[in-house]
Amino acid sequence: MTESIINQEDIDNRQSGRLALLTEFWSYFSENRGAVLGMIVFVCVVIIAIFADYLAPHSPTEQFREAFLQPPFWQDGGELRFPLGTDAVGRDVLSRLIHGSRYSLFIGCIVVSVSLVVGVMLGLCAGFFRGRVDAVIMRVMDVVLAFPSLLLALVLVAILGPSLINAMIAIAIVQQPHYVRLTRAAVMGEMTRDYVTAARVIGVGTLRLMFVTVLPNCMAPLIVQAALSFSSAILDAAALGFLGMGAQPPTPEWGTMLAEAREFILRAWWVVTFPGVAILTTVLAINLMGDGLRDALDPKLKRS
Amino acid sequence: MLTFLLKKLGVLVPTFFGVTLVAFVFIRMLPGDPVLLMAGERGMSEERHAKMMKQFGYDRPIYEQYFSYLGDLVQGDLGTSIITKKPVFKEFMTLFPATVELSLCAIIIAVFLGLPAGMVAATRRGSAFDHTVMTGALTGYSMPIFWWGLLLIILFSGILGWTPVSGRISLFFFFEPVTGFMLIDSLLSGQEGAFISAMSHLILPSVVLATIPLAVIARQTRSAMLEVLGEDYVRTARAKGLGAFRVIGLHTLRNAMIPVITVIGLQVGVLFAGAILTETIFSWPGIGKWMVDSIFRRDYPSVQGGLLMIAAVVMIVNLFVDLMYGLINPQIRHTD
Numbered sequence: 001m002t003e004s005i006i007n008q009e010d011i012d013n014r015q016s017g018r019l020a021l022l023t024e025f026w027s028y029f030s031e032n033r034g035a036v037l038g039m040i041v042f043v044c045v046v047i048i049a050i051f052a053d054y055l056a057p058h059s060p061t062e063q064f065r066e067a068f069l070q071p072p073f074w075q076d077g078g079e080l081r082f083p084l085g086t087d088a089v090g091r092d093v094l095s096r097l098i099h100g101s102r103y104s105l106f107i108g109c110i111v112v113s114v115s116l117v118v119g120v121m122l123g124l125c126a127g128f129f130r131g132r133v134d135a136v137i138m139r140v141m142d143v144v145l146a147f148p149s150l151l152l153a154l155v156l157v158a159i160l161g162p163s164l165i166n167a168m169i170a171i172a173i174v175q176q177p178h179y180v181r182l183t184r185a186a187v188m189g190e191m192t193r194d195y196v197t198a199a200r201v202i203g204v205g206t207l208r209l210m211f212v213t214v215l216p217n218c219m220a221p222l223i224v225q226a227a228l229s230f231s232s233a234i235l236d237a238a239a240l241g242f243l244g245m246g247a248q249p250p251t252p253e254w255g256t257m258l259a260e261a262r263e264f265i266l267r268a269w270w271v272v273t274f275p276g277v278a279i280l281t282t283v284l285a286i287n288l289m290g291d292g293l294r295d296a297l298d299p300k301l302k303r304s
Numbered sequence: 305m306l307t308f309l310l311k312k313l314g315v316l317v318p319t320f321f322g323v324t325l326v327a328f329v330f331i332r333m334l335p336g337d338p339v340l341l342m343a344g345e346r347g348m349s350e351e352r353h354a355k356m357m358k359q360f361g362y363d364r365p366i367y368e369q370y371f372s373y374l375g376d377l378v379q380g381d382l383g384t385s386i387i388t389k390k391p392v393f394k395e396f397m398t399l400f401p402a403t404v405e406l407s408l409c410a411i412i413i414a415v416f417l418g419l420p421a422g423m424v425a426a427t428r429r430g431s432a433f434d435h436t437v438m439t440g441a442l443t444g445y446s447m448p449i450f451w452w453g454l455l456l457i458i459l460f461s462g463i464l465g466w467t468p469v470s471g472r473i474s475l476f477f478f479f480e481p482v483t484g485f486m487l488i489d490s491l492l493s494g495q496e497g498a499f500i501s502a503m504s505h506l507i508l509p510s511v512v513l514a515t516i517p518l519a520v521i522a523r524q525t526r527s528a529m530l531e532v533l534g535e536d537y538v539r540t541a542r543a544k545g546l547g548a549f550r551v552i553g554l555h556t557l558r559n560a561m562i563p564v565i566t567v568i569g570l571q572v573g574v575l576f577a578g579a580i581l582t583e584t585i586f587s588w589p590g591i592g593k594w595m596v597d598s599i600f601r602r603d604y605p606s607v608q609g610g611l612l613m614i615a616a617v618v619m620i621v622n623l624f625v626d627l628m629y630g631l632i633n634p635q636i637r638h639t640d
Contacts, residue, residue, distance in 0.1 A: 034439075142315065143322030146615045150577035151595065155611055158599045159333050235448055239581055242450045243596060258451055265454050266462045276451030283446040291442070 028296035035292020041285035049101040056095035057083070060252040064090040069268045085270040087261065093270060096252035097278050103253040104234045104282055107168055111233035112226050114172040119179025120222065124210050126180065127187025138184070141177035149174040150239060157245045164247040167240045174236075175229050182225055186218035220297040227290035231283045238279050254279045308630050316623055320616070327612040328373050331604050332366075382609035387601050392609035396591065401484025402472060403590035406582070407575045409510035414517035415568060422525025422564075426533065427552060437522060444519030449578055453512040453585040460508060467504050470587035474501040509586040513578045517571040524567040528560040535559075562633050569625025573618050 030036055048055060058064075070086040071078040078085060084093040122141075126134040144152065156170035190196060191214070199213045240246035241255025249260055254275040261271035339356045340348075348356075357363050364372075376383075382392040425437040460467045468474070472486045479493035487506065490498035532538060533556055541555045579592035587593065591610065598606035 034442075139318050139322060142319040143326060146319055146323050146619050147326075147611065148573045148577040148580075148614065148618065150580055151611065151614060154580065154596070154599060155330060155607060158607065159330065231446065235446075238448055239450060242448075242581070243584065244600075255448075255450075258448075258454070262454065265458055269458055272451070272454050272458065276448055276455065279448045279451065280443070280446060283448070284443060287442055287446050 025296050029292045032292040032295055034288045035295070038285040038288025038292065041281060042289055045101050045282050045285065046105065048098055049105050052098050052102055056092075056098040057081075058092040058095040060091065060096045060099040061250050062091065062095075064092070066090070069264065069271070071268070072270050084274050085268070087257075087271045088264055088268075091250075093274055096257060097254070097274055100252045100254045100257065100275070100278065101282070103164070103247060103251065104237070104279070107164070107171075107237040108230040108233050108286075110168050111172045111175065111237075112230050114168075115175040115229065116179055116222065116226055118172075119176045120183050120215070122176075123180040123183025124187060124215065127184040127191065128206070128210055134184070137180065141180050144174065145177050147174075150236060153236060153240060154243065154245055157240060162245045162248060164237075164251065164253065167237055167246040168233075170240075171233050171236045175233065178225055178229065179222065182221050183218060186221060187214055190214050190217050223297060224290060224294045227286060227293050231286040231290065234279065234283055234286070305630065309627065312623055312626050316619060320619065323612060323615045323619070324374060324377065325370070327608050327615075328370050330611065331608050334604060377612075382612065383605035385598075385603055385606045387598075387603045387606075392606050393613075395594070395606065396610060396613050398484075399589060399591050399594050401481075402486070402588060403576075403579050403583070403592060405485045405487065406506070406509055406513060406588060406590060407572075407579060409506055410513035410575060410578075411517060411568070411571065413510055413514040414521050414571070417514075418518045418521030419525055419564070422522040423529055423552070423557070425522070426526045426529030427548075429530065434526075438526070441519040441522045444515045445523070447515050447519075449512055449515055450581040450585055452515060453508070453582060456508050456512060457585070467508050472502065472505050472589060473498065474505075477501060509582050509588055512585070513575065513582045516574055516578060517568075520567060520571065520574075521564065525560065525564050528563045529556060532556045532560045562629070565632070566625060566629055569621065569628070572621040576614055576618065 064082075064086060067082060067086045068090050069088055070082055070090075072085045073080045073083050075085075082092050082094070084097070086092055087096070122137050126137040152174050153167070153170040156173060157166050160166035160169065196209070196214060199209055204213060237246055238253070238255030238258070241253045242259045244259055247253035247256045249256055257275040258272065261268075261275070265272045339353055339362060362369065380393055382396070384390065385392055385395055388395065421437045421441075425434040428434055457469055461469045473490065477490065477493070477495055477498045479489060479495065479498070482489050482492055486502040487499065490502040538551060538555055541551045546555075576592070579590060580596060581592070582588065583590045583593035584596050591614065595607065595610045595614075598604075598610065
């Protein structure tokens with residue numbers, strides 16, 4: 001009878017322990033008002049992306065031949081049918097922006113997952129095996145880092161051919177080294193800890209040691225980096241789209257929309273302004289969230 | 305210091321070979337072979353193709369080709385542009401000063417605004433000024449600069465009509481380049497209004513290019529200052545009764561500068577990436593625009609040479625920054 005009560009308490013303690021961790025994280029995160037604001041905006045963008053088909057008033061590719069370069073509704077000549085106006089071939093700017101959010105989030109997700117997974121693998125190998133493996137991996141990463149990221153991505157796309165998928169591959173490749181370096185540094189820091197030695201002594205295999213014992217303790221900087229590279233992936237993809245090397249027209253990708261709008265900048269401010277506002281808002285929201293994550297997860301900065 | 309230099313070079317040299325390898329592999333990963341690329345859209349007969357493959361040595365084993373490529377590099381031969389038929393190295397060198405001028409102006413703007421902003425924000429932590437600077441910095445850091453450039457063109461060239469839309473100087477002025485820097489050349493030419501014209505062409509692109517470095521420098525200065533302000537010796541200096549100006553100016557700033565200088569140095573890569581976009585928007589005849597144009601014109605030898613040269617410049621500047629860092633902070637020299 002008494003035993004079972006003690007057991008019950010043990011379980012309760014563990015649950016509240018995990019909950020306490022989450023609560024602690026949230027209390028640090030929510031202390032940063034910017035981070036919470038960023039999260040709210042980001043969640044909104046995600047919702048817009050998911051329900052784009054229902055939220056957009058028109059199809060993103062439908063051309064209204066009676067309404068070329070129509071201004072937003074509050075200006076002379078604008079109408080509520082096209083709240084943010086139309087572009088040079090009569091497509092609704094708002095609908096295109098709403099659908100564009102899908103591409104940006106998709107790019108961010110794919111780029112971050114690919115570069116995170118591959119980068120963590122390489123970083124773990126480098127940090128674990130040291131010696132020659134480490135030297136080779138790190139030199140290759142140095143070479144990638146020697147090129148300005150956008151330039152390398154541009155050249156990679158030139159080889160692969162301009163398309164959204166190739167742009168994502170190129171961006172994932174140029175973002176890789178950051179994950180490798182972070183993981184390697186974190187792993188090397190953890191390897192000297194007692195728990196790793198203890199795990200080795202009791203005969204834990206290398207793979208288990210790498211992924212189950214050490215990796216979870218290296219996650220904090222990686223999560224922060226993932227948030228930051230999510231936003232830079234969106235920026236780089238938009239830049240490639242702007243240069244004509246990313247998503248191709250008529251895809252309603254925000255950077256590509258800007259590229260199409262470039263020749264009308266002095267005639268129709270709305271076709272240029274709104275896609276940029278969309279990019280800036282999304283990227284800023286993610287960066288605000290990233291700052292909050294860093295404050296909440298990085299113990300060194302916790303005191304501030 | 306010498307061992308430090310050698311250690312840095314020990315990392316740099318293999319990296320440079322890696323970079324040459326990337327540039328070498330690049331042109332061979334493209335569909336078609338180099339001779340067909342040179343021929344362009346016209347194509348050529350089988351015989352001529354085989355003859356040219358032999359003439360340029362493309363029929364030899366790949367490692368031999370790589371070594372002969374390295375041999376050419378050592379002699380400063382980066383290949384010949386398909387479009388202009390001029391040596392790529394020469395093309396690069398004529399356009400390089402334009403990019404350097406733009407980048408220098410950008411970094412000057414970034415440092416002169418970012419340093420004081422970050423310093424004042426740190427000393428008045430939590431104030432309205434601090435919040436404004438930090439919000440501004442994060443916005444700048446998140447800015448799609450190609451859009452930012454277009455907005456500034458709409459405002460200053462379109463609505464206000466203050467600045468020209470593109471180029472380096474008005475077409476009314478013509479003089480032989482002496483230094484390659486338009487600001488200096490326009491002064492040397494002695495033509496009235498030339499300097500003003502060059503300046504008005506330069507200002508918008510440099511503001512656009514400065515945006516991200518400015519944000520990074522302001523943020524970095526603030527956090528470096530905050531860290532140092534919490535140190536014991538700063539408290540001691542304060543306890544001794546030294547004035548705020550002396551404490552911040554002498555004790556804090558000098559130590560906070562170390563990470564900041566590194567960050568400034570590391571912006572070179574960022575500047576090149578930014579230059580690609582900025583030069584494209586403002587039709588600035590520099591390396592960034594040349595690279596984009598070369599990619600679109602399928603002028604692959606130029607892309608290959610430009611890639612290599614840019615990586616080399618970035619690496620050399622980073623080495624220089626590392627050395628400066630080691631010079632200022634002896635601790636760095638003795639740790640790995």
